[in-house]
Amino acid sequence: MSVDAAQLWTLNHRLLNVVLHACGTELAELGLETKEFFVLAEVTASPYPADLAATLMIPKASVTAYVRNLVAKGFMRREIDDADLRRHRLVLTADGEAARDRALAALATEFDRRLARIAPRDRTELQRILLALLEPAQ
Numbered sequence: 001m002s003v004d005a006a007q008l009w010t011l012n013h014r015l016l017n018v019v020l021h022a023c024g025t026e027l028a029e030l031g032l033e034t035k036e037f038f039v040l041a042e043v044t045a046s047p048y049p050a051d052l053a054a055t056l057m058i059p060k061a062s063v064t065a066y067v068r069n070l071v072a073k074g075f076m077r078r079e080i081d082d083a084d085l086r087r088h089r090l091v092l093t094a095d096g097e098a099a100r101d102r103a104l105a106a107l108a109t110e111f112d113r114r115l116a117r118i119a120p121r122d123r124t125e126l127q128r129i130l131l132a133l134l135e136p137a138q
Contacts (some may be wrong), residue, residue, distance in 0.1 A: 019110050026106035030099045031073055039066045040075060040092070040100045047089045048081075075099055 020034055027037055032113060040057055046055040053063040070076045075096030081087040092100065115123055 005122070015114070019107065019114065022110045023106045025104070027103055031104055032099060032103060033069075034068055036066050037100075037103050040061065040070060040096060041104060043076060043090045043092060047091065048087060049090065050092070070096065 011104070024034075027034060032040065032135075034035050035058070039052060042052060042055055046052045049063050050060060052067075053060045056063070068078065071078065073095075074093055076090050078088040079091050083090045097122060115126075
């Protein structure tokens with residue numbers, strides 16, 4: 001049986017949207033929009049706005065808006081980069097770390113509900129496959 005790549009992509013996209021939608025209440029209680037959550041979750045690994053935009057594959061202008069909102073909410077702050085005084089580095093506040101951790105826990109709980117439907121060996125295989133798909137093309 002041939003597996004259509006577009007169908008697999010669509011199924012994956014639907015799964016991600018279903019999980020995010022199911023976490024919507026928790027995100028709203030934290031005062032987060034979905035895309036703000038992604039910024040909050042990634043900022044420690046990509047602390048510069050341009051890097052964050054590239055990592056999340058969203059326009060720099062959108063990152064600027066999300067960062068402005070997250071700063072206003074007290075979840076992050078801008079700091080001058082000691083290595084380059086022309087650059088701002090983004091840093092999570094204690095409230096930002098707490099919100100990120102709660103949001104990630106909600107996401108993990110919801111995704112785990114779906115993973116519980118498959119055998120542990122299949123979860124391991126799914127992880128292996130996803131990691132392989134994320135490797136750079138050669």
